[in-house]
Amino acid sequence: MKQFPFFIFLFLLVGCTTPAAVSTPTSTESAFAQTKLFGITAEAETQIAGYPKNDATVTAIMASKYAGGTSAAATMTAQPAFTPSPTIPPESPVCRPADLKTQFGSNGASGSIMLGAGLTNISGSSCFLQTWPQVILTDQQFRPLDVQYDYFELSSPIASVATQQAQEPESLNDRYGLPPGWTAWVNLEWQNWCGAPVSGGVIIQLTLLDGTGVVDVPTNIEAGGYCNAAGFPSSVGIAKIDQSTPPQ
16 A cells, blocks of 8 residues: 555556657658659750750741742742633634644553644634544555444543543534634554554544535554454544643
């Protein structure tokens, strides 16, 4: 019983004692500076510190591209513009053989031969041709070749054979006006020639509108397209005149 006050005194002493505060070191740098991202960013900034700022470089590139685009636009603008065909007076006469200077051109296309007869108006006034030309091929003695003729319309000036559509002309009397100095082209497609070569080349014979005369255009073509179907007739497609070229 004599020890009891001592235990009470000890209990009171412990209960009144204030616990010591645990000191936490104060951070002298931000949380971001303690991350790996900070180190990567710092390293990147160190590596690019020696490079010049790219503002001027970007400006120079854009200026160069702008100048190049302006130059290209100027070059495109400088190209010759399309020359529209002059208006043909309705009272103009039909073209006569003496009004026309001829030329010839050819090209191969998908096993056929493309023939072109150029007709240049060398007179001093406009004249009319037949829109759907009346054309036959002859030998050097003006004997007609054994071929069949059809009319077709080109879907575009450079259309391939696959885009050509055979048709009958709506009117053989349609007229195409040809101004002075301009050249119109009569285009033919010759296919499946299984006969012997035509010595000296075929002649494109064109009958002018209203029977005003015949124009003969000599060529150096001695045979048509490949003989794809022996025993079947050769064929020649005739395109209508739908455009002409201005004087050179």
